[in-house]
Amino acid sequence: MMQESGTETKSNGSAIQNGSGGSNHLLECGGLREGRSNGETPAVDIGAADLAHAQQQQQQALQVARQLLLQQQQQQQVSGLKSPKRNDKQPALQVPVSVAMMTPQVITPQQMQQILQQQVLSPQQLQVLLQQQQALMLQQQLQEFYKKQQEQLQLQLLQQQHAGKQPKEQQQVATQQLAFQQQLLQMQQLQQQHLLSLQRQGLLTIQPGQPALPLQPLAQGMIPTELQQLWKEVTSAHTAEETTGNNHSSLDLTTTCVSSSAPSKTSLIMNPHASTNGQLSVHTPKRESLSHEEHPHSHPLYGHGVCKWPGCEAVCEDFQSFLKHLNSEHALDDRSTAQCRVQMQVVQQLELQLAKDKERLQAMMTHLHVKSTEPKAAPQPLNLVSSVTLSKSASEASPQSLPHTPTTPTAPLTPVTQGPSVITTTSMHTVGPIRRRYSDKYNVPISSADIAQNQEFYKNAEVRPPFTYASLIRQAILESPEKQLTLNEIYNWFTRMFAYFRRNAATWKGAIRTNLSLHKCFIRVEDEFGSFWTVDDEEFKRGRHIQRGRPRKYCPDENFDELVAHNPSLIKNMQSSHAYCTPLNAALQASMAENSIPLYTTASMGNPTLGNLASAIREELNGAMEHTNSNESDSSPGRSPMQAVHPVHVKEEPLDPEEAEGPLSLVTTANHSPDFDHDRDYEDEPVNEDME
DNA sequence: ATAGCATTAAACAAAT
DNA sequence: CATTTGTTTAATGCTA
Structure with a gap:
C-alpha cells in the first residue's frame, strides 16, 4: 500500500525541474532585504515622514509583486506534486480529491464542473486542466497587479518630485525609487520567464493576454461570512506583516486603500463601502478621478490601451474611453464586487505564500551562513537532497497540512517545495547530481550540524527529514549522554526531534527496528536491565x-x-x-x-x-x-x-x-545504575536530551 | 542493464 | 494474552 513511495519521487523531480524556484528565491532574497531596511526607516520630520510613507508604498508594491510570483511558484509546485506516474497506481477517483485537498481555494465550482464533465479524461489530464486554469488565472492576476504597482510607483515618484522637499532627501528618494523600479523591472522579467517556463511545461497553453478564466466562480464559492472576514482582514489590518509567522494579514492593500488622507496612494481601488446582506460593495470613483486627474495616462486598471480589470481586457482607445468603460462595465455591481473578492483572495494566498517563502529564504540564508535580515524567521530545511519518500510521505502522512493551514506557517504548503535544493546542492559539498539522501559514501555522513541546523524546522514542520533512518538513529544515539539508547528512547528522539515522526508510528518504528537490525553499525548491547543500542x-x-x-x-x-x-x-x-x-x-x-x-x-x-x-x-x-x-x-x-x-x-x-x-x-x-536504567526505560517526555 | 542501497511491509520469534 | 523488541525476507524504487 505504500508502493507509491517511489512513484512520487517523480513528482519531486518535476518540481525541481520546474526551475523557476530559483529565480523566485533570488528575487525574494533581494526584495526581502529591501523591505526590511526600508520598513524601519524612521520619520525624522514631515518630509521624512512622507518619504517613509512612500517607501512603504513601494515596499508594498514589491511585496505584492513578489507574492504573485510566489503564488505562481506554488501553483507550479502543486502541479509538480501530482506526477502522472502516481496516477498509474491510484484510483482515478482519488485524483480530484487530492487536488482539492491541496488547493482547496482554487477549486471552483467551475472547475469541479469540468472535472465532472471530463470523466473520460485521465486523472493526469484532469490535473493538467486544473493547473492550466489556475496558472492562467494567476498569470492574469499577476499582470494586473504588476501594472498597478508599477503605476503606483511612477505616481509616487512624480509626487515626490513635485513635493519640493529638501534636495538631499529628494535625491535620496529618487535614487531609492529608481532602485525599486529596477527591481520591479527585474520582477517583470522574471515573471515573463516564469510565464515562458509555464508554457513550456504545458501548464499554460493559452496566451496570457487572452481572457483568463472567469473569476466569478471563485467568488461564488466563497461564503459571505468568509468574505466579510476576508474583507476585514484586508482592509483593517494595520499590523505589520513583517511578523510573518502566523500573521497573514495583509498590509499592502490596506494602507493604500484605507488611508484616504494620503492622496498619493493609487494602488487598489477597493474600498469597503457598504456591507449589506453580507454583500460587500466596492467603490472606486473617487480614487480614479483623483489619480487620473494628476496622471491622465496612469491608471492601475489601464495599460497598453487595454482595460486591466481582471478578466476584462477590453480595448480602450484612449483614457477617456477607458474611464467610460470602467464606469459602465465595472460599476458597483455584484460582478465587480465578486471580482474584488477574488482579488482579495488572491492577495491573501499570496501573502500566505510569501510568509512561507520568507521562512524558506531565511533558512537558506542561515544555512549558507549569510547574515540574515530577518533573524526571527524560523529555520527551514535544507533539503539538500530530494528524498523520494519525502514527497510521498509528506503528502500521505500529513495530508491535512496541505490544504488550509494558514495558521501553521512552518508546515510547508506542499511537500514538493524543494526549490532550495537546487541552490543548496550546488553550494554544498558536491556539485554532483542531487542525491536522494545523504550518502554515506560521499564522506558526508549525516553530521550533527546538518541535523542541528534544521532542527527547529523539523521539530515543527511535518516534513520528512531528508536523512536516512540509519543516519537519524545514529544521530539519536550519539546525542545521548551515554551514546546509547534503548529502542524506546530512539523512538522518543524521533518524535521529539521531528514532527514528521509523530504520525504513522507503526511505519517508522518498524523501519527503525529494521534498520537497527540491518545495519552493521548498530550494536545491541544487553545488560541485566534490558538492552540498548x-x-x-x-x-x-x-x-x-x-x-x-x-x-x-x-x-x-x-x-x-x-x-x-x-x-x-x-x-x-x-x-x-x-x-x-x-x-x-x-x-x-x-x-x-x-x-x-x-x-x-x-x-x-x-x-x-x-x-x-x-x-x-x-x-x-x-x-x-x-x-x-x-x-x-x-x-x-x-x-x-x-x-x-x-x-x-x-x-x-x-x-x-x-x-x-x-x-x-x-x-x-x-x-x-539501576535507577538510571529505569529512568531510561520510562523516559517518555522530552527531557534533558532536548538540550544541545 | 545491473548491483547496491533505502524504505516499507510483513512474518515470525522472543521477551515483557 | 497483548505489546514490545528484534530478526529476517521480500518487494519496490532510486542511484551509481
Missing part, C-alpha cells in the same frame, strides 16, 4: 549492511563450527574480548562518542577502532550464540560465559574475518 561509527561510515543471505539467527543451516572454520580468529578474539570485558571506560566511551569526527587514521591504518571492536565482539558472540540459542533463550543473564562475567550481549551477526581481530571491550553498564 550503540553505534559503531566506523561501521556507519562504511555504510554496510549485515549481509543478506548470510547465516543469521533464524537460519538453521549454519552452525558454529562452520563459523569458526571461516573465522579462525574467532576463538582467540572471544578470549581476548573476554579479557577486555571491563566496565565501560570513559576514554573509550569518549572515543566512541567522537565518532562524529571521522577517525580516518585509525581506520586506514587497520587499527581496530572501538567500532571494530564492537563488531568483533558482536561477531564472536554471534558464533557462540548461534549455538546456544537453539534451545533456550539467549537473554538469561549469566548463561553464556561472557554474560557470566559481564552481562553483555551484542547483536549476533555473521562474521567478517578481516575485522574479527584485536581486543575489544564494548560498552557495558559502567555508568549504568
Whole structure:
C-alpha cells in the first residue's frame, strides 16, 4: 500500500525541474532585504515622514509583486506534486480529491464542473486542466497587479518630485525609487520567464493576454461570512506583516486603500463601502478621478490601451474611453464586487505564500551562513537532497497540512517545495547530481550540524527529514549522554526531534527496528536491565549492511563450527574480548562518542577502532550464540560465559574475518545504575536530551 | 542493464 | 494474552 513511495519521487523531480524556484528565491532574497531596511526607516520630520510613507508604498508594491510570483511558484509546485506516474497506481477517483485537498481555494465550482464533465479524461489530464486554469488565472492576476504597482510607483515618484522637499532627501528618494523600479523591472522579467517556463511545461497553453478564466466562480464559492472576514482582514489590518509567522494579514492593500488622507496612494481601488446582506460593495470613483486627474495616462486598471480589470481586457482607445468603460462595465455591481473578492483572495494566498517563502529564504540564508535580515524567521530545511519518500510521505502522512493551514506557517504548503535544493546542492559539498539522501559514501555522513541546523524546522514542520533512518538513529544515539539508547528512547528522539515522526508510528518504528537490525553499525548491547543500542561509527561510515543471505539467527543451516572454520580468529578474539570485558571506560566511551569526527587514521591504518571492536565482539558472540540459542533463550543473564562475567550481549551477526581481530571491550553498564536504567526505560517526555 | 542501497511491509520469534 | 523488541525476507524504487 505504500508502493507509491517511489512513484512520487517523480513528482519531486518535476518540481525541481520546474526551475523557476530559483529565480523566485533570488528575487525574494533581494526584495526581502529591501523591505526590511526600508520598513524601519524612521520619520525624522514631515518630509521624512512622507518619504517613509512612500517607501512603504513601494515596499508594498514589491511585496505584492513578489507574492504573485510566489503564488505562481506554488501553483507550479502543486502541479509538480501530482506526477502522472502516481496516477498509474491510484484510483482515478482519488485524483480530484487530492487536488482539492491541496488547493482547496482554487477549486471552483467551475472547475469541479469540468472535472465532472471530463470523466473520460485521465486523472493526469484532469490535473493538467486544473493547473492550466489556475496558472492562467494567476498569470492574469499577476499582470494586473504588476501594472498597478508599477503605476503606483511612477505616481509616487512624480509626487515626490513635485513635493519640493529638501534636495538631499529628494535625491535620496529618487535614487531609492529608481532602485525599486529596477527591481520591479527585474520582477517583470522574471515573471515573463516564469510565464515562458509555464508554457513550456504545458501548464499554460493559452496566451496570457487572452481572457483568463472567469473569476466569478471563485467568488461564488466563497461564503459571505468568509468574505466579510476576508474583507476585514484586508482592509483593517494595520499590523505589520513583517511578523510573518502566523500573521497573514495583509498590509499592502490596506494602507493604500484605507488611508484616504494620503492622496498619493493609487494602488487598489477597493474600498469597503457598504456591507449589506453580507454583500460587500466596492467603490472606486473617487480614487480614479483623483489619480487620473494628476496622471491622465496612469491608471492601475489601464495599460497598453487595454482595460486591466481582471478578466476584462477590453480595448480602450484612449483614457477617456477607458474611464467610460470602467464606469459602465465595472460599476458597483455584484460582478465587480465578486471580482474584488477574488482579488482579495488572491492577495491573501499570496501573502500566505510569501510568509512561507520568507521562512524558506531565511533558512537558506542561515544555512549558507549569510547574515540574515530577518533573524526571527524560523529555520527551514535544507533539503539538500530530494528524498523520494519525502514527497510521498509528506503528502500521505500529513495530508491535512496541505490544504488550509494558514495558521501553521512552518508546515510547508506542499511537500514538493524543494526549490532550495537546487541552490543548496550546488553550494554544498558536491556539485554532483542531487542525491536522494545523504550518502554515506560521499564522506558526508549525516553530521550533527546538518541535523542541528534544521532542527527547529523539523521539530515543527511535518516534513520528512531528508536523512536516512540509519543516519537519524545514529544521530539519536550519539546525542545521548551515554551514546546509547534503548529502542524506546530512539523512538522518543524521533518524535521529539521531528514532527514528521509523530504520525504513522507503526511505519517508522518498524523501519527503525529494521534498520537497527540491518545495519552493521548498530550494536545491541544487553545488560541485566534490558538492552540498548550503540553505534559503531566506523561501521556507519562504511555504510554496510549485515549481509543478506548470510547465516543469521533464524537460519538453521549454519552452525558454529562452520563459523569458526571461516573465522579462525574467532576463538582467540572471544578470549581476548573476554579479557577486555571491563566496565565501560570513559576514554573509550569518549572515543566512541567522537565518532562524529571521522577517525580516518585509525581506520586506514587497520587499527581496530572501538567500532571494530564492537563488531568483533558482536561477531564472536554471534558464533557462540548461534549455538546456544537453539534451545533456550539467549537473554538469561549469566548463561553464556561472557554474560557470566559481564552481562553483555551484542547483536549476533555473521562474521567478517578481516575485522574479527584485536581486543575489544564494548560498552557495558559502567555508568549504568539501576535507577538510571529505569529512568531510561520510562523516559517518555522530552527531557534533558532536548538540550544541545 | 545491473548491483547496491533505502524504505516499507510483513512474518515470525522472543521477551515483557 | 497483548505489546514490545528484534530478526529476517521480500518487494519496490532510486542511484551509481
